[in-house]
Amino acid sequence: MSRNRELNQKMRDERREQILFTALRLFVVKGVAGTRMRDIAAEAGMSLGLAYHYFLSKEEIYTELIRIAYEKMNGAILELEKMTVSPRKKIRLAIDRMLEDLNAGEDFGWYCLLTAQAGVSLEIPEEARAVMDKERNVAFDAMERIILEGQRDGSVKHYDAKDMSLFFWTAINGLAVNKAARGEAFRMPDVSILARMFM
Amino acid sequence: MSRNRELNQKMRDERREQILFTALRLFVVKGVAGTRMRDIAAEAGMSLGLAYHYFLSKEEIYTELIRIAYEKMNGAILELEKMTVSPRKKIRLAIDRMLEDLNAGEDFGWYCLLTAQAGVSLEIPEEARAVMDKERNVAFDAMERIILEGQRDGSVKHYDAKDMSLFFWTAINGLAVNKAARGEAFRMPDVSILARMFM
């Protein structure tokens, strides 16, 4: 019955996905404390009991989301760093890709908001805190390295590279916040303004 | 007994201030739903009952804070707009002042975070929502006007003024988030990078 095993596993994974997908959005717009497990279960189309069958607690869902958030965000920039194009091109690509993902309404924007809130929050589970402490600087550092490389070959402005990386991520994050706040009314601004900070 | 009347009023005002001051910080770091009235009362140095003597509900405190937040932020930029200096100088002043306030650890940064969260949140009191809908664009519009003025006299870059205003506030907000997240480790970046977006 290996056929059933596989199918069951697939169903399990889908259920987990549904819960995570729903919880991510609810946590962002209602806060973690303001989101009830009932809401998550209902919007994910299952009963409260079933949600608890897949996750031991609300905190576990949250921690898992934080883990995924950093996995995605750090993964994206680290992959980009490894590409064999000029540093200047990498920065351009980074801006384009992040804003594209944001604009497409992908999970990316939601994860941005989740980590932004998590960073400010004092009330997050210990395990999530540990993930954050470990992962928080990865994307900043990667962007800093790209910028330094670009400064060495003279294609990037010679401001402090740490500061520039900070502004880069600050802008991405700020746009995510703005998009979420304005909803349909949001219009992605001209990215060359942003690029001008660097080149 | 007009002397006592005054004194009483002053005490009343101070109590309210204590509550608002405490609640602002707690709402930001724990979320509104995650903040208990007990916490607010305790940290403000009074009993739960007394806190309820000054505010009818947690929602009322929140709404009042949203009101104050926009009052302060919009007030600052509108005042700056009225000054009799060149638009270019106004932008420079805006950047300097906002970052100064942020750096000084004033309420300003906390209010930034509160409104940012409120903008994303779906769970805010109706009255607070009304204030937001009315006030949200004031600062954006004011900055847009200043930029347009600067473009007319040729001292500001000719990107779309709405976009530039968005990036300005986005950056301020992003820095507030970053400062809150990093705490003591936060170091204010070189503001000329930011200025370069505009000039």
Next chain:
DNA sequence: GTCTATATCCAGATAGAC
């Protein structure tokens, strides 16, 4: 004005039937 005590409600988590 200020406190303690408490009524009331609601949410997290569990038990157990199907």
Next chain:
DNA sequence: GTCTATCTGGATATAGAC
């Protein structure tokens, strides 16, 4: 795997003493 019913703790808001 999935549901309904329920236990239990804790938070909002109020009552009433000082």
